[in-house]
Amino acid sequence: MTLDNTAIQRLAERVETAQTYATPIRKLTDDYPGMTVADAYRVQTALRRSYEARGQRVVGWKAGLTSRPKMLQMGVDKPGIGFLTDAMARPENSVISLGDMIHPRAECEIAFVMGAELSGQVSRDQVLAATDYIQPSVEIIDSRFTGFKFDLESVLADNSSSARFIAGGRPRRPGSIDLRTIGTVMELNGEIVALGASAEVLGHPADAVAMLVGVLHEMGEVLPAGSFVMSGAITAAVPVKSGDSLIARFLDMGSVSVRFG
Numbered sequence: 145m146t147l148d149n150t151a152i153q154r155l156a157e158r159v160e161t162a163q164t165y166a167t168p169i170r171k172l173t174d175d176y177p178g179m180t181v182a183d184a185y186r187v188q189t190a191l192r193r194s195y196e197a198r199g200q201r202v203v204g205w206k207a208g209l210t211s212r213p214k215m216l217q218m219g220v221d222k223p224g225i226g227f228l229t230d231a232m233a234r235p236e237n238s239v240i241s242l243g244d245m246i247h248p249r250a251e252c253e254i255a256f257v258m259g260a261e262l263s264g265q266v267s268r269d270q271v272l273a274a275t276d277y278i279q280p281s282v283e284i285i286d287s288r289f290t291g292f293k294f295d296l297e298s299v300l301a302d303n304s305s306s307a308r309f310i311a312g313g314r315p316r317r318p319g320s321i322d323l324r325t326i327g328t329v330m331e332l333n334g335e336i337v338a339l340g341a342s343a344e345v346l347g348h349p350a351d352a353v354a355m356l357v358g359v360l361h362e363m364g365e366v367l368p369a370g371s372f373v374m375s376g377a378i379t380a381a382v383p384v385k386s387g388d389s390l391i392a393r394f395l396d397m398g399s400v401s402v403r404f405g
């Protein structure tokens with residue numbers, strides 16, 4: 145850690161303003177070149193506390209940067225994580241306003257709804273045993289950095305680009321489906337724009353959840369029972385704009401539909 149508490153607070157305010165008013169900012173390391181990953185998570189925690197102080201409720205977490213190419217590109221060996229609040233949740237089949245986002249992009253993901261708390265270093269089997277059900281979901285990410293130019297520290301401080309999330313389709317018990325081979329197809333305005341299989345997520349999405357619990361542990365946090373966890377993108381992140389209509393289809397798990405306004 146290199147930054148003092150005043151700098152952490154200042155950076156959290158900078159990120160919160162960018163998120164709230166959809167005003168792009170320069171990457172944080174331009175002004176704080178010595179910033180570390182630990183500092184970035186301190187900024188993220190300060191951001192979370194500020195949203196909580198404003199009445200938002202943390203309902204879960206997301207794993208990001210979970211595909212091998214993205215990890216290589218960012219030089220990481222574990223996912224970046226971000227928190228999810230009730231204010232980011234949107235219902236299936238709703239119209240999601242993009243006016244308050246900068247570079248919105250959609251990703252197909254498997255969400256885990258936890259039946260029991262997890263903490264510390266956990267295995268894939270422990271994640272599956274603690275999972276109540278899994279569910280198709282779409283994440284809308286939004287980087288707040290000008291020209292989409294960022295580095296790892298800046299992205300983590302920006303809550304791993306969390307913006308909105310939508311759950312839908314047919315929930316399944318984790319033991320009832322092979323979590324590595326769930327094929328997904330994303331259609332935008334009737335055209336297939338992205339596809340993939342769930343093994344894109346670190347080989348098995350439950351491994352991403354296990355790693356997320358490990359990162360939470362390093363932050364002194366646990367994953368509470370009842371948490372909604374987005375395990376990472378199966379497909380590429382596809383830019384969306386006002387007027388678009390998106391359907392994310394998941395093999396044997398139904399689909400999630402949203403429109404953008």
Ligand code: 0L1
Pocket residue numbers: 207208209210285286287299304305377381
């Ligand atoms: O969900 C994620 O993979 C996090 C992405 C962070 C970088 C981006 O905004 O593309």
